[in-house]
Amino acid sequence: MTVELICVGTELLLGNIVNTNAAFISEKCAMLGLSMYYQSVVGDNPGRLEEMVKTAMKRSDIIILSGGLGPTQDDLTKETVAKVMGKKLVEDQKARQEIQLFLERRGRTITENNWKQALVPEGCQVLYNVNGTAPGLIVKDDNTCVILLPGPPNELVPMFEEQVYPYLHKLQPEIICSKMIKLCGIGESSAETKILDLVEAQTNPTVAPYAKTGEVHLRITAKAESETAAYKLMEPVEEVLRQRFGTLIYTDDPQVTLEMAIYELLKANNLTVTTAESCTGGLVAGRLINVPGISEYLKEGYITYSNEAKQKFLGVPADILQKYGAVSPQTAEAMAKGGAKAAEVDVCIAVTGIAGPDGGSLEKPVGLVYMSCYCLGKVYTEKNQYTGSRSKIREYAVASALTLLRQAILDGMCFEN
């Protein structure tokens, strides 16, 4: 069954607000196994809205409209849908009472235009609204089901969850489930090349790669009559992905971030960690401290932006800084070793680089970042060259540093890599 979304509101066309309703409704419809092929945004303009509703009715089974149900003159969604579907508007007594109650409870004066919100297309199902004055509506004809919802997310979200979702669930016996396999330490193209055969051969389940900063996420999606059956279908694909990507996979839990995966590794192996940052200046520690409970394993971190600070806190020898420069594999290594020693911890991730826009040279261009991870006596050093703005370079460096930190721990713990 197909569903189509039309969001009505000039404020969306002007970019005054981000369309979070679209993401919310789309995600719910995807979970229900409804196929959404189109989303549109139109302003509060009856002509264009009418044209849009007519087009949608030709190509989709269910149409969800959000917005334009308010009491004002330019709220015309209901009127337009009623016109297109050839339905008269009649007053719904319960809707009128609810509006009155809602406004009286808030001590608001009821104005004549409020009663406009109690008008509904004849024969429709009314979705009463406890969070606002605009009732939602389900209007049907022989071919199409049109669902009208109020625009404000604090009204739309509970109405959808409590009334629309159960309604749609009854219409739709099929279920779509998906699973996200998250990778670090590999680029999108390389990841895709490794699964090209799967992508090309796929019908159900399907696999698709998504690029994130310093990460690639692979989504497996399956359609089946039940959740159990869908997960059963995904199992062999997941198995293949695990074989091909090994420890590049850091989680299959959509809620788990890279820093959370690192936290779990620290916890499982009872390892303490610190950070020694130059160009990323606190952002690696900032990511790790995103994780509640990290305080057991990370007690302190070093922001050593100057050469003096690298010597003072991390004991980086002056001759290394002089001979190789602050941005060098030797300095990165000395920072990692020195940080671990100073903080008396098992693991230290160190980053030094040129974030730009100035400070680059032919030999050491802007975007050159060395990172080194000390882990229980071993040191892992990596050279990276990024492009883009200062903040992009730093963001990518943070992602690479976390990836290196994870790989060093895995290697240090003798996991297979």
Place this chain on the structure above:
Amino acid sequence: MTVELICVGTELLLGNIVNTNAAFISEKCAMLGLSMYYQSVVGDNPGRLEEMVKTAMKRSDIIILSGGLGPTQDDLTKETVAKVMGKKLVEDQKARQEIQLFLERRGRTITENNWKQALVPEGCQVLYNVNGTAPGLIVKDDNTCVILLPGPPNELVPMFEEQVYPYLHKLQPEIICSKMIKLCGIGESSAETKILDLVEAQTNPTVAPYAKTGEVHLRITAKAESETAAYKLMEPVEEVLRQRFGTLIYTDDPQVTLEMAIYELLKANNLTVTTAESCTGGLVAGRLINVPGISEYLKEGYITYSNEAKQKFLGVPADILQKYGAVSPQTAEAMAKGGAKAAEVDVCIAVTGIAGPDGGSLEKPVGLVYMSCYCLGKVYTEKNQYTGSRSKIREYAVASALTLLRQAILDGMCFEN
């Protein structure tokens, strides 16, 4: 002139991501005075995309498409537009070089599918991409101008600002100019209350407040036949805002961030600074180090997540930690004083709080954050109570800490407040 937006991506239809590109592009087009009547989202499906592009070409002068320019099989936006417009795809030599450079710099293996991104519709204008491998494209025929942009916001946003905005600006004779006055240290409601008379009386120019994390931005917008005329119109409004908000205004330059404004203050007064962070764990330093050139004034920073680290690095007395706890005004103050002393600097901003989700109590709930700024002998301490997730609390704490840092410097320098 009318503009229409088509966002391509199955992840949008599935609700995996929120369409922030739509809000961004819409806002920019509104600023340019372009009329946007339609926005659509379609999946990575050539048939439906083709139908959408054809419809858009009939009703709009400019069509902006985002997404579907990647190297993979299901990225088909460019191919579809070329087909609809009857253009052949040819390889662009410079695009090929840029892709090669981009991937080589990152040490990525170039796979055959990468070269697909160097193909462009014949006779088009190529928008080279420094932040990714997909070039943007401007393809024209007699009636329509079609602009194709990569989907990832970190590629789309700079490409739009640097290349598309100036291009569209030339097409559009009417001028809408706007100016952003950025405030810190005041909430949105308070700011709005202070300008309610201006908002209500406005026609041209107009003033509107926008809430950002820990900041409020006031946008003045004027419409005129020339830029000079528009700025002339804005002058008296700006003057009134300056009178009402005084030093709460940290900049009127859209490019200037709060950390940049702080950098300018440090530079103007030749002040050195350090950071002493507990719950924000490096993020305050991370924000300051966003600014190129900050290394002159910030040499090092302290991430003191444990009580031991607070004692070791900052010399916070054990009895203060024991008597008042790590999250207390006394500890914040001792951290700020101790940080300045340890780093031998003029200014130190210190943050300690409970980011949650655990660790809260009735007396000290989750979201309680103390911050203290030492500046040339004086100490400024502030209590804040935030709500929301761990990351929201930390993000707000960083913004407040930077605001306090700025106010302390202004006060220390005897600026009027």
